[in-house]
Amino acid sequence: MQANNSQSILSHLPAEHDPNTTDLFVLIHCPTLTSLPPLDYQPLPDAATSVLGSSYSQISTPAATPGSELQSISPRIAASESSYPKAFDTLYQQALSLVSHSSRILPFTTQAGYVQILKHLAPQLVYVTEELSGTDGESVAQLRGWVGMTIVVAGEGLADTETEDEGTRERRRWYERSSMVGLGKEVEVVDAARVGEDWGKRVGGRE
Amino acid sequence: MANDRGQRSRRPLYAPPSSTRQQGTLGYWVPLITISTIAIGGLAAWIWSERSDSEEDDRPHNDRPPRPATGQGGAYPTQGAQPYPGPGPVPGPQQNVNLPPHEGPLPSQSGGPQGMPPPVGGEAASYYAGRSTHAQTEQQHDASWYGQVRGAIRRTPSPQQFFDSASKQVGAAAAAAGAALGSIIEEDKDPYYEDDTRRGRVGEGEVFSDHERWSEEAEEKTRVGAVEAESGKRADAALRSARDGKGQGKSKRTVAVVVSAGSGNESAYEQDSTYHSEHAVSLLDSHSNHTSAG
Numbered sequence: 325m326q327a328n329n330s331q332s333i334l335s336h337l338p339a340e341h342d343p344n345t346t347d348l349f350v351l352i353h354c355p356t357l358t359s360l361p362p363l364d365y366q367p368l369p370d371a372a373t374s375v376l377g378s379s380y381s382q383i384s385t386p387a388a389t390p391g392s393e394l395q396s397i398s399p400r401i402a403a404s405e406s407s408y409p410k411a412f413d414t415l416y417q418q419a420l421s422l423v424s425h426s427s428r429i430l431p432f433t434t435q436a437g438y439v440q441i442l443k444h445l446a447p448q449l450v451y452v453t454e455e456l457s458g459t460d461g462e463s464v465a466q467l468r469g470w471v472g473m474t475i476v477v478a479g480e481g482l483a484d485t486e487t488e489d490e491g492t493r494e495r496r497r498w499y500e501r502s503s504m505v506g507l508g509k510e511v512e513v514v515d516a517a518r519v520g521e522d523w524g525k526r527v528g529g530r531e
Numbered sequence: 532m533a534n535d536r537g538q539r540s541r542r543p544l545y546a547p548p549s550s551t552r553q554q555g556t557l558g559y560w561v562p563l564i565t566i567s568t569i570a571i572g573g574l575a576a577w578i579w580s581e582r583s584d585s586e587e588d589d590r591p592h593n594d595r596p597p598r599p600a601t602g603q604g605g606a607y608p609t610q611g612a613q614p615y616p617g618p619g620p621v622p623g624p625q626q627n628v629n630l631p632p633h634e635g636p637l638p639s640q641s642g643g644p645q646g647m648p649p650p651v652g653g654e655a656a657s658y659y660a661g662r663s664t665h666a667q668t669e670q671q672h673d674a675s676w677y678g679q680v681r682g683a684i685r686r687t688p689s690p691q692q693f694f695d696s697a698s699k700q701v702g703a704a705a706a707a708a709g710a711a712l713g714s715i716i717e718e719d720k721d722p723y724y725e726d727d728t729r730r731g732r733v734g735e736g737e738v739f740s741d742h743e744r745w746s747e748e749a750e751e752k753t754r755v756g757a758v759e760a761e762s763g764k765r766a767d768a769a770l771r772s773a774r775d776g777k778g779q780g781k782s783k784r785t786v787a788v789v790v791s792a793g794s795g796n797e798s799a800y801e802q803d804s805t806y807h808s809e810h811a812v813s814l815l816d817s818h819s820n821h822t823s824a825g
Contacts, residue, residue, distance in 0.1 A: 347784065441763055
């Protein structure tokens, strides 16, 4: 379920964006990550679930991967299938379909680990999932001045019935009362279902 | 007269007269008593001399040995010793009897009030020199019988000393026994102790595991740092390439998307279950179809 919710932010993003005008980085938070995946890492969509994973995935790779410019190039590393969590694999694969190169996928392991990377990247636009915004949005607040615009993708965990709703509401409340959130300010809140529209407006140049 | 003669003649010539028999008994006892008295006196004198010999070091002013004749007090070669014994020889021994045998050199300080005139002039040097020689002779006298006896007596511990030494020994014995007991107890406690240490080791193990946990955390931190450093490196490389591309023409817009693969538990849960990932794949497929269609 978590994979679905996390996936949604990437899956809501339209795949078509002009790589000439937009440099897309995908930062994936994965606490259990022990090492960075190699640049030619190809996560298997449903591998490691069966004993015949490697052979099966080799066959099914072209069908499972969505239309992307990178999928057919890099060979598969069969040994690295089980070294990464499923959710990370799924996100990684989704990110591979979006970014121009696999080096644009930047995993991090701590909740606020992306802040330093974003400060380094200094992007004009940042989409941050709500669950990584930190307590009372302090991680987002740390990005102020370093990034152009921060969009907190909210509502991802709405369908998540596993976590207690109280905590979710408590956590969600920070941008409802925060002074840095608002129209024309540095931080905006977008519902996860409308990320695609927002993306089309901002990235697609239809602002 | 003849009778007298006859009696006289009857009487053996060598036999003493009857009147002299009493004198004979007298002559028998008197010499015996006299001789024995003399002998006893001599013995007593010898003993006394021995005693006073050893005592004179304690009280050198009472019966001092003759000073060296050619002392510095040449003006009084003999007078210094002889006309000034004062009450010396007679009360000296009596005092010696009453006094404890070992008085030390302290009574010599009272030599003046006891009648000895303070040494005058150059006499003092020889006086004290004589004292020092007496101190030397004391050890020689110690070798004598009385000295040995006195030494033995002196070496015999007094009750207080005996008690002290006994208590010391008892204390030492108690200490030794305590130490031995302690060692025994320790030996007895050894299994417990080992148990304790083992338990402590378990506790230590917990601590150590804590430490290990901590080090694992530290490792994870470094690993995390490694991951993020690698990410940063990649970002740097990508940024550089983007700048290089930026130099060519129009500026690119950098967009970052931060997503989460969930926390460790959730990811582990995800690792366990295959349903969600399959579901995700199906979503992904539909989405890709949708996007490709759209």
